[in-house]
Amino acid sequence: MNTYQRIVLASRPQGEISPDNFRLETLPVPEIQDGEVLIRNHYLSLDPYMRGRMQDSKSYAEPQPLNATMIGGTVGEIVATKNPRFAVGDQVISMSGWTEMAVSDGSLLRKLDTTHIPLSAYLGAVGMPGLTAWYGLSQIMQPKAGETVVVSAASGAVGSVVGQLARQRGCRVVGIAGGQEKCAYVVNELGFDACIDYKADDWQAALTAATPDGVDALFENVGGAVFDATLTRMNPFGRIALCGMIAGYNGEAVPIQNSRVFLTMRLTMRGFIVSEHMDLWPQGLQELGAQVASGQLKFRESVAQGLAQAPEALIGLLKGRNFGKQLVRLI
Amino acid sequence: MNTYQRIVLASRPQGEISPDNFRLETLPVPEIQDGEVLIRNHYLSLDPYMRGRMQDSKSYAEPQPLNATMIGGTVGEIVATKNPRFAVGDQVISMSGWTEMAVSDGSLLRKLDTTHIPLSAYLGAVGMPGLTAWYGLSQIMQPKAGETVVVSAASGAVGSVVGQLARQRGCRVVGIAGGQEKCAYVVNELGFDACIDYKADDWQAALTAATPDGVDALFENVGGAVFDATLTRMNPFGRIALCGMIAGYNGEAVPIQNSRVFLTMRLTMRGFIVSEHMDLWPQGLQELGAQVASGQLKFRESVAQGLAQAPEALIGLLKGRNFGKQLVRLI
Numbered sequence: 001m002n003t004y005q006r007i008v009l010a011s012r013p014q015g016e017i018s019p020d021n022f023r024l025e026t027l028p029v030p031e032i033q034d035g036e037v038l039i040r041n042h043y044l045s046l047d048p049y050m051r052g053r054m055q056d057s058k059s060y061a062e063p064q065p066l067n068a069t070m071i072g073g074t075v076g077e078i079v080a081t082k083n084p085r086f087a088v089g090d091q092v093i094s095m096s097g098w099t100e101m102a103v104s105d106g107s108l109l110r111k112l113d114t115t116h117i118p119l120s121a122y123l124g125a126v127g128m129p130g131l132t133a134w135y136g137l138s139q140i141m142q143p144k145a146g147e148t149v150v151v152s153a154a155s156g157a158v159g160s161v162v163g164q165l166a167r168q169r170g171c172r173v174v175g176i177a178g179g180q181e182k183c184a185y186v187v188n189e190l191g192f193d194a195c196i197d198y199k200a201d202d203w204q205a206a207l208t209a210a211t212p213d214g215v216d217a218l219f220e221n222v223g224g225a226v227f228d229a230t231l232t233r234m235n236p237f238g239r240i241a242l243c244g245m246i247a248g249y250n251g252e253a254v255p256i257q258n259s260r261v262f263l264t265m266r267l268t269m270r271g272f273i274v275s276e277h278m279d280l281w282p283q284g285l286q287e288l289g290a291q292v293a294s295g296q297l298k299f300r301e302s303v304a305q306g307l308a309q310a311p312e313a314l315i316g317l318l319k320g321r322n323f324g325k326q327l328v329r330l331i
Numbered sequence: 332m333n334t335y336q337r338i339v340l341a342s343r344p345q346g347e348i349s350p351d352n353f354r355l356e357t358l359p360v361p362e363i364q365d366g367e368v369l370i371r372n373h374y375l376s377l378d379p380y381m382r383g384r385m386q387d388s389k390s391y392a393e394p395q396p397l398n399a400t401m402i403g404g405t406v407g408e409i410v411a412t413k414n415p416r417f418a419v420g421d422q423v424i425s426m427s428g429w430t431e432m433a434v435s436d437g438s439l440l441r442k443l444d445t446t447h448i449p450l451s452a453y454l455g456a457v458g459m460p461g462l463t464a465w466y467g468l469s470q471i472m473q474p475k476a477g478e479t480v481v482v483s484a485a486s487g488a489v490g491s492v493v494g495q496l497a498r499q500r501g502c503r504v505v506g507i508a509g510g511q512e513k514c515a516y517v518v519n520e521l522g523f524d525a526c527i528d529y530k531a532d533d534w535q536a537a538l539t540a541a542t543p544d545g546v547d548a549l550f551e552n553v554g555g556a557v558f559d560a561t562l563t564r565m566n567p568f569g570r571i572a573l574c575g576m577i578a579g580y581n582g583e584a585v586p587i588q589n590s591r592v593f594l595t596m597r598l599t600m601r602g603f604i605v606s607e608h609m610d611l612w613p614q615g616l617q618e619l620g621a622q623v624a625s626g627q628l629k630f631r632e633s634v635a636q637g638l639a640q641a642p643e644a645l646i647g648l649l650k651g652r653n654f655g656k657q658l659v660r661l662i
Contacts, residue, residue, distance in 0.1 A: 060597065236391065243594075254591065255586040255590060259576065262573050263574075263576055263602040265602065266602045269598075269599070269601075270598070271598055271599075272597055273597055
C-alpha cells in the first residue's frame with residue numbers, strides 16, 4: 001500500500017452539513033523520520049462535537065481549519081517505527097483525525113491493552129465518551145441512592161454509560177431516546193428503569209409518569225423541547241450536567257423556556273468539556289475499563305465501513321440515526 | 332392606640348399586580364398571653380420575592396394564603412412583654428408581615444443593636460438582601476482579583492452590596508441599572524467601574540465596551556434580554572448566581588436564548604435562596620454589619636410612608652421605580 005486516504009473539511013456548512021462540506025483525498029504514504037512512528041488506524045470515532053468545530057464561531061475550541069484533516073479520535077496500530085518507545089504491532093489511541101494513516105512523534109500516543117477490552121471500546125465506553133459520562137455523573141450530578149436521574153440520548157455512547165453508572169449507585173434511571181427500538185434496548189439491555197421515546201406523541205405524559213418523585217439530576221445531551229420538559233420535573237437542588245445541545249448544532253436557536261425553574265428549584269447547571277479535566281482521566285478510565293473488561297458495563301456500536309462513509313455517518317449521528325457509539329471502520 | 336392596621340392578600344393577580352389584590356384591615360390590638368410579646372413595627376421590607384408568593388404555583392415556598400397578613404420582614408420594638416427574654420423598648424427583627432403590630436412568642440425574634448447600625452439597615456444591607464448578595468458573591472461567584480463581575484439591578488438592595496463587595500476583592504465591577512440617575516449613583520457613590528443603563532438605546536454596545544475582557548461572574552436579578560446579552564460576554568468557566576428573574580414575575584416568559592453559551596463557555600449557573608443557608612448567616616451578618624457600621628458599605632433607601640402605601644410601593648419596586656432598598660415606614 002503506497003497510498004492512503006484522508007478526509008479534509010472542504011467548506012463550512014450553512015445550516016445542516018452535507019457531504020459536499022468534505023473532500024476525500026488520496027496521498028502517498030509518508031516516510032517517517034527518526035523519532036517518528038507510522039500509524040495504521042483501524043477505527044475512527046465520530047462525535048457530536050465535530051459539528052461545532054466545522055463552524056467558524058466562538059466556542060471552547062478553535063475551528064477546524066479548511067483543507068486540513070478533519071479532527072477525530074482514532075485507534076490503530078504501529079506499522080513502522082523509528083521511535084524506541086513503540087514497536088510495530090503496538091496498538092495505540094491518538095487524535096489522528098479522519099485518516100487511514102498518520103505520522104506521530106509519539107508524544108500524544110497512548111498504548112492500549114486489548115487483552116480484555118476490544119480496541120474500538122477505547123473510542124467509546126473506555127474512551128472520551130465514557131469519561132464524559134463518568135465525569136458528568138460523578139463530578140456534577142453526584143446522585144445519591146434513591147434519587148431519580150434522567151439521561152437524554154440514552155442509547156448513545158455517552159448516555160448509555162451515564163445511565164448504567166447511575167443504576168449502580170442505586171438511582172432510579174430514566175432515559176430519553178428516539179424510537180421504540182432504542183428505548184427497548186435502553187431498558188432491556190442497559191437496565192434503565194424506564195425510557196421515554198421522544199418521537200412518540202405522548203412523550204410528555206410518559207416523562208411525567210416515569211418520574212413520579214421528580215428529577216434530582218439530569219445529564220443533558222440534546223437541548224430543546226425535551227430539555228425544557230425535563231426542567232419542569234426537577235426537584236429542589238437538582239443538578240444538571242450540560243454535555244451537549246445537539247438540537248442546536250445546525251445553528252437552530254435552542255432557548256431554555258423554563259428558565260424560572262432554575263430559580264424556583266435552586267438548580268445548578270454546569271456545562272463541561274471532559275478534555276479539560278484530564279487529571280481525573282486515570283481514575284475514570286480505570287473504573288470504566290474494569291467494568292467493560294468484566295462485562296458489567298454494556299455498550300453498542302454503529303459501524304460504518306470505510307473512510308468514505310464518514311461524512312454520511314456523521315450526518316446520521318447528528319440526526320440520531322446511529323444506535324450506540326458511531327464508529328468508522330478503516331481496515 | 333387600641334387598633335392597628337394590617338394588609339392581607341385579597342385576591343391573586345392575573346398578570347401585573349394591582350392595589351385591588353390587597354385589602355387594608357383595622358383590628359383591635361390583641362392582649363398578649365404569658366410568654367408572648369407585642370411588637371410595634373417601624374419598618375416593613377418590600378422585596379421582589381413577594382410577587383412570587385402571591386401566585387398559587389409551584390415554587391420554593393408555599394403561596395401566600397388569601398385573607399392572611401401578607402408575608403414580609405419587619406423591624407420594630409417591643410411595646411408589651413410577658414416574656415422574660417424581652418423588655419419593653421427592645422428592638423427586634425421578625426417576619427411579622429405587612430402589619431403595624433404583631434404578637435410573638437419570641438421564638439423567631441432576633442434582638443438588634445442599633446448603636447452603630449440604623450434599624451432599617453437590618454432589612455437591607457445587614458439583612459436578607461445583604462446576605463443574599465454576600466452569599467451569591469462569596470459562595471457561587473467566587474471572583475478573583477482582576478476578574479470582571481456584572482451585577483444586574485445594581486442600585487438595588489442586593490445588587491449594590493454585590494458590587495461593593497466585589498470591588499473590595501479587586502474585581503472590575505460593571506452594574507446594570509435603569510436610568511441615568513441610578514447609573515450615576517452606582518458609579519459615583521458605590522464605586523462601580525461602570526454602569527449600563529438598560530433603558531438607553533445603545534445599552535448592548537455599552538455593555539460590550541464596559542467588559543473588554545469579558546465577564547467572569549454574573550449576579551443576575553432580572554432575566555430577559557439583558558441577561559441574554561450578558562451571557563454572550565461570559566468567559567470560559569464563568570459563574571452565574573441566579574437570584575431573581577424580576578422580568579418574569581408577572582408571568583411573562585423569560586426564555587434564555589443564548590443557552591449554547593453554557594456549553595461553549597462551560598458556565599456554571601446556580602439558583603439560590605439565602606434563607607436555605609442560615610448556617611452561613613452569622614458569618615455574613617458579621618461582615619456586613621461591620622462594614623455598615625464603619626461606613627465602608629454604602630446603601631440607599633426608598634421609603635414609603637404608612638402601611639397603606641405598601642401595595643403601590645411593591646408595584647413600583649417590581650417596575651424598578653424604587654431607588655435602593657424599598658421600605659415602608661410604619662410609624
